[in-house]
Amino acid sequence: MKPETIIKVISSSGEPYDVHFEFSDNKFKVHCNCPAGIYGKLCKHKTGLLGGDSSLLFNKTDYEILQQIHEVVKKSKYTEIMTSYNILLKEIDAAQKKEKKIKEQIAQSLKTGIDIS
Ligand SMILES: [Zn+2]
Structure with a gap:
């Protein structure tokens, strides 16, 4: 797992949001730059990606990395x-x-x- 990964997610406005994943030895952090996420609130982008929902992906090429993240998160x-x-x-x-x-x-x-x- 790369220490930092950014996955773009689709949004209703058309402009994708960036969901940042930070992995260290024993922790992971997630940040999203959507209107809710910028205040550190829980948003559907964070929970969706952590749950492995690939329908949120702006770039379908991020599918593999999303699966990898989901595998790590599943055990957490x-x-x-x-x-x-x-x-x-x-x-x-x-x-x-x-x-x-x-x-x-x-x-x-x-x-x-x-x-x-
Ligand atoms: Zn969000």
Whole structure:
């Protein structure tokens, strides 16, 4: 793995963004120059490339290097954290559906009448 790699990703504006990967002996860092990424925030470009999503590639010739990065990342703590994060997102989604259902039940009850006996 080269210590520094830049992969260009497609963007909605047409101008590609640069995702920088920095590898050292025991760490990797990722930076993206998209509007969210410049503030160090998590963006779909970082997570997408780390997840091996080749549909983001601006230059399809970066496919090989993306696979190499993905292989390294797969064995890292990142995968563990992302797994927890994705589980959390599913739980939030399920809770939101439940909330919506209960809210509808409350609204319906107020319409049809609530038993006060
Ligand atoms: Zn980005």
